[in-house]
Amino acid sequence: MPQPKFTIVDYRIDTPVMVNSQPKVHLTAISKALPINGKPEPVLSSIDLVANIGEFVSIIGPSGCGKSTLLNIIAGLDEADEGTVDLGEISPNDRLGNVGYMQQKDLLLPWRTVLDNAILGLELLGIHRKEAQKKAGTLIETFGLNGFEDQYPFRLSGGMRQRAAFLRTMLLDQELVLLDEPFGALDALTRAQMQRWLLKLWESWGKTILLITHDVDEAILLSDRIYVLTARPGRVKAAIKVDILRPRDLRAATHADFAGLRSHLMDLLQEEPKVGYAGS
Numbered sequence: 001m002p003q004p005k006f007t008i009v010d011y012r013i014d015t016p017v018m019v020n021s022q023p024k025v026h027l028t029a030i031s032k033a034l035p036i037n038g039k040p041e042p043v044l045s046s047i048d049l050v051a052n053i054g055e056f057v058s059i060i061g062p063s064g065c066g067k068s069t070l071l072n073i074i075a076g077l078d079e080a081d082e083g084t085v086d087l088g089e090i091s092p093n094d095r096l097g098n099v100g101y102m103q104q105k106d107l108l109l110p111w112r113t114v115l116d117n118a119i120l121g122l123e124l125l126g127i128h129r130k131e132a133q134k135k136a137g138t139l140i141e142t143f144g145l146n147g148f149e150d151q152y153p154f155r156l157s158g159g160m161r162q163r164a165a166f167l168r169t170m171l172l173d174q175e176l177v178l179l180d181e182p183f184g185a186l187d188a189l190t191r192a193q194m195q196r197w198l199l200k201l202w203e204s205w206g207k208t209i210l211l212i213t214h215d216v217d218e219a220i221l222l223s224d225r226i227y228v229l230t231a232r233p234g235r236v237k238a239a240i241k242v243d244i245l246r247p248r249d250l251r252a253a254t255h256a257d258f259a260g261l262r263s264h265l266m267d268l269l270q271e272e273p274k275v276g277y278a279g280s
Helices: 067-075 114-118 120-124 129-137 158-171 188-205 216-222 250-254 256-269
Strands: 006-009 023-036 039-052 056-060 082-086 100-102 176-180 208-212 225-229 236-242
Touching: 023 067, 023 208, 039 056, 039 067, 039 208, 039 225, 039 236, 056 067, 056 216, 067 176, 067 208, 100 158, 114 120, 114 129, 114 158, 120 129, 120 158, 129 158, 158 188, 188 216, 188 250, 208 216, 216 250, 216 256, 225 256, 236 256, 250 256
Parallel strands: 056 208, 056 225, 100 176, 176 208
Antiparallel strands: 006 236, 023 039, 023 082, 225 236
16 A cells, blocks of 8 residues: 655654745744633643745644644734744744734624725725725735625625635735634535635745644645644644645545545544633
């Protein structure tokens, strides 16, 4: 039986992952505790992570292992208790506002149309409304929102809302984009459609993307590399290179290599959940 075409990267805290190209994200020994029931509880412990320029990297792990906290630290919404965040040309003190970040909920404002929601970030940066609308208008069709510019969020399907939120994120034109379970609330068919769409968008734009997901198949389909975290406090259990050839589509999930990697990742994720902090 042929061996699956994926590479397990041996991971040790004192041996950083070796990369062949310039890192866009380089985290070293990131640790973080959050107050739970009146006392600090470790959420992340000595996280080392690398995402190269133009790479698609996914992070998977049990609920509560600190995945969202890690993205908050990268985005500058929070600070690590220990460790360093290196985002290349972005100064550690200037992360906030210089990283694209789409969180779990679409966070569309119900009183603004699709177009007005999309340009919100640009307006907050001081860009004139008409200029922002013109910039958004050039991408409406690319994001599958043509004809919906004047609709309000309550009239949109879940997939359309996610597209609008993603357009808002990408209009800021940041080289690093963080995605926190962007398709987690969607039905299976819509999720598959959004995965295909995201792949095409990433391939054409070449951004560096860090994705949190609980969907192992999604991580394999989209990623160049997958980081597996342990239960809280989250530590890197494995960093796995996905050697399945690109371009990929949903048919890749039927291949033996895909199934072999899925099985290995599921084995890595088999841990007893810890009681307590329920955030991801």
